[in-house]
Amino acid sequence: MKPADIKNVEIRDEFWSRKQALVRKEVIPYQWEILNDRIPEAEASYCMHNFKAAGILNEKMRKKGDAFEAPRFTYRGFAVFPEKREDAKEDEFYGFVFQDSDFYKWIEAVGYALMTGPDPVLEETADRAIDIVCAAQLPNGYIDTYYIINGMDKSFSDLRDHHELYCLGHLIEGAVSYYQATGKDKLLNAAEKYADYVASLFGTGEGKINGYPGHEIAEMALFALYDLTGEEKYKNLAEYFINERGKAPNYFEKEHPDMKGKPDYYHQAHIPVREQTEAVGHAVRAVYLYSGMADMARLTGDKDLLNACERLFDSIVNTKMYITGGIGATHLGESFSLPYDLPNDTAYSETCAAIGLVFFAERMLRIKADSKYSDVMELALFNTVLSGMALDGKSFFYVNPLEVIPENCKKDERKTHVKPVRQKWFGCACCPPNIARLITSLGRYIYTEDENTLYAHLYVGSDTAKTVNGRPVSVSMESGFPNNGNVKIAVSGAAGSGFRLALRIPGWTCGSYRLNVNGASEKEIKDGYIYIEDFAEDAVIDISFDMIPRLMAADSRVAEDNLKVAVTRGPIVYCMEEADNGDKLRQIKLDRNVSFTEEMTGEFGYDVVTLRTDAKRIVRTVTSAKPFGELYGEFASFEEKEISLRLIPYYLWANRGENEMSVYINI
Numbered sequence: 238m239k240p241a242d243i244k245n246v247e248i249r250d251e252f253w254s255r256k257q258a259l260v261r262k263e264v265i266p267y268q269w270e271i272l273n274d275r276i277p278e279a280e281a282s283y284c285m286h287n288f289k290a291a292g293i294l295n296e297k298m299r300k301k302g303d304a305f306e307a308p309r310f311t312y313r314g315f316a317v318f319p320e321k322r323e324d325a326k327e328d329e330f331y332g333f334v335f336q337d338s339d340f341y342k343w344i345e346a347v348g349y350a351l352m353t354g355p356d357p358v359l360e361e362t363a364d365r366a367i368d369i370v371c372a373a374q375l376p377n378g379y380i381d382t383y384y385i386i387n388g389m390d391k392s393f394s395d396l397r398d399h400h401e402l403y404c405l406g407h408l409i410e411g412a413v414s415y416y417q418a419t420g421k422d423k424l425l426n427a428a429e430k431y432a433d434y435v436a437s438l439f440g441t442g443e444g445k446i447n448g449y450p451g452h453e454i455a456e457m458a459l460f461a462l463y464d465l466t467g468e469e470k471y472k473n474l475a476e477y478f479i480n481e482r483g484k485a486p487n488y489f490e491k492e493h494p495d496m497k498g499k500p501d502y503y504h505q506a507h508i509p510v511r512e513q514t515e516a517v518g519h520a521v522r523a524v525y526l527y528s529g530m531a532d533m534a535r536l537t538g539d540k541d542l543l544n545a546c547e548r549l550f551d552s553i554v555n556t557k558m559y560i561t562g563g564i565g566a567t568h569l570g571e572s573f574s575l576p577y578d579l580p581n582d583t584a585y586s587e588t589c590a591a592i593g594l595v596f597f598a599e600r601m602l603r604i605k606a607d608s609k610y611s612d613v614m615e616l617a618l619f620n621t622v623l624s625g626m627a628l629d630g631k632s633f634f635y636v637n638p639l640e641v642i643p644e645n646c647k648k649d650e651r652k653t654h655v656k657p658v659r660q661k662w663f664g665c666a667c668c669p670p671n672i673a674r675l676i677t678s679l680g681r682y683i684y685t686e687d688e689n690t691l692y693a694h695l696y697v698g699s700d701t702a703k704t705v706n707g708r709p710v711s712v713s714m715e716s717g718f719p720n721n722g723n724v725k726i727a728v729s730g731a732a733g734s735g736f737r738l739a740l741r742i743p744g745w746t747c748g749s750y751r752l753n754v755n756g757a758s759e760k761e762i763k764d765g766y767i768y769i770e771d772f773a774e775d776a777v778i779d780i781s782f783d784m785i786p787r788l789m790a791a792d793s794r795v796a797e798d799n800l801k802v803a804v805t806r807g808p809i810v811y812c813m814e815e816a817d818n819g820d821k822l823r824q825i826k827l828d829r830n831v832s833f834t835e836e837m838t839g840e841f842g843y844d845v846v847t848l849r850t851d852a853k854r855i856v857r858t859v860t861s862a863k864p865f866g867e868l869y870g871e872f873a874s875f876e877e878k879e880i881s882l883r884l885i886p887y888y889l890w891a892n893r894g895e896n897e898m899s900v901y902i903n904i
């Protein structure tokens with residue numbers, strides 16, 4: 238299977254069109270200002286500064302030829318920032334070693350945005366930016382501003398930490414998107430040139446660098462480049478990277494001898510990928526790797542690799558995923574923690590990791606339509622991914638906790654990674670541009686297709702078309718998600734073509750839905766999909782998925798969540814906020830036979846379903862016996878106060894200022 242061509246899916250959806258417009262109108266222009274350090278109150282990026290500095294060096298080199306003295310490598314750290322923005326020197330590198338990737342993600346989002354409609358001003362800005370970026374590329378194809386500026390003699394000497402191959406991956410993804418949108422190939426040529434250069438250096442042969450990316454992404458990007466160009470060399474390079482990872486001795490030990498003998502879980506290089514069973518290490522790295530592995534399994538039919546992908550997906554979903562679709566529970570190494578260790582208030586749950594989980598799930602769907610993948614894709618998308626961005630598109634979460642007491646995050650060093658309000662930008666700004674590229678490319682996640690069948694994984698109002706046995710079939714979907722579960726799909730032109738439509742039954746319905754097929758017949762239900770075929774010339778399918786509030790309880794091994802529940806409704810996870818319910822949210826308790834009233838509100842700028850229920854606020858009372866002072870007293874009773882509890886979608890939290898929040902509620 239392949240995803241439906243994004244240019245062939247036109248989204249016109251109440252909910253998602255708004256989010257896409259927000260990214261187009263607010264996030265992309267804002268990020269461009271950020272990349273150019275023109276937002277004084279946000280952390281500086283130095284991204285375009287670095288490309289310009291590398292371009293200046295390049296120019297000098299071109300003019301002076303052999304007489305040019307290239308800089309010798311000076312280690313300037315993994316993240317270099319000047320004291321003050323004004324102190325930045327024109328020809329020095331600043332920011333994180335992977336700062337180039339911020340531009341690549343931005344241009345990728347620009348490409349997708351241009352696919353949804355023309356914007357000559359944005360395109361002109363992008364073209365000029367591409368000129369700046371390409372001017373930084375060395376004649377041999379190398380492009381990574383950290384080394385170009387700090388000295389090329391050490392390039393590719395620290396694959397573990399220095400992200401040159403990560404930047405290659407993002408460059409490819411950005412270039413492919415921009416080329417597909419505009420037909421302009423300047424950046425694509427630059428990406429191919431860099432990929433060719435890397436391919437000439439890496440491999441198992443004599444004199445080759447026998448390494449692979451310290452931060453995965455090049456793998457899936459190279460498969461995308463192969464997909465676009467049909468050039469086997471890119472597929473081969475991606476396969477080489479995947480096959481080498483985890484072989485003993487670990488390549489990174491050559492660069493970092495202190496690693497000797499220690500299993501390298503962090504980079505998923507502890508054992509060969511086909512043997513891996515548990516999702517471990519840095520969460521973003523992991524899911525980017527698994528996405529590349531799934532691409533390879535699909536393209537090569539490698540069963541062992543596919544089995545590993547399935548095991549790793551199950552390991553995440555069954556033992557290491559928050560109910561919000563967030564992954565990577567610990568800030569220590571931004572990593573997966575032990576199975577079932579899912580703390581709410583110290584959660585890391587990086588936005589990029591949830592995005593990577595969407596990538597992984599979508600790639601598994603290309604192999605097999607199974608709702609276990611699309612359910613997770615939808616969950617991560619509606620909850621953790623969207624939580625990463627404020628309603629106005631101007632501030633972002635990197636970390637997505639499930640419980641916040643603002644004072645504690647500010648003062649407790651174990652929680653300083655948790656921010657109680659979204660930030661304008663981050664020195665390490667991986668997440669915001671990642672959200673932008675995912676939301677603008679949503680058209681890629683709704684459907685996959687094979688020869689005859691269109692598989693609908695997400696319910697998003699959209700139009701698409703598919704040619705089956707020479708007959709053009711058009712499919713038009715209306716969707717009430719996430720407010721209601723009503724979906725109407727009109728199919729025309731399919732009579733006699735052999736066209737099939739497979740519709741996902743979301744897991745959260747627990748089988749409760751009504752289907753009405755007019756002008757086609759329902760054939761079977763398999764792996765969570767309803768298969769419909771025998772289409773007349775015009776057919777209409779109405780489905781109503783019941784979206785009822787549900788109480789969700791975690792496995793008892795998730796120690797944090799014992800005696801607590803989370804509330805979901807359809808794909809949305811709910812939370813309680815101080816703004817509606819007062820502080821000390823941990824005092825709130827639900828009745829076991831709780832029932833919720835749905836209330837539609839316009840408070841957040843569009844129609845949102847909030848939930849209301851009677852609940853109790855429980856405060857302890859103590860006797861006068863206080864043997865140790867004020868902190869403890871002999872328990873007397875629990876005083877129960879009736880309250881009216883309001884829940885809002887988790888992704889909307891912290892849009893009304895700094896306040897307490899909790900997803901889990903005592904019961």
Ligand code: FUB
Pocket residue numbers: 335452521522571587589665667
């Ligand atoms: O290393 C590049 C990116 O920065 C990672 O994907 C994020 O987790 C952050 O560490």
Ligand code: ZN
Pocket residue numbers: 587588589590635666667668669671
């Ligand atoms: Zn991130």
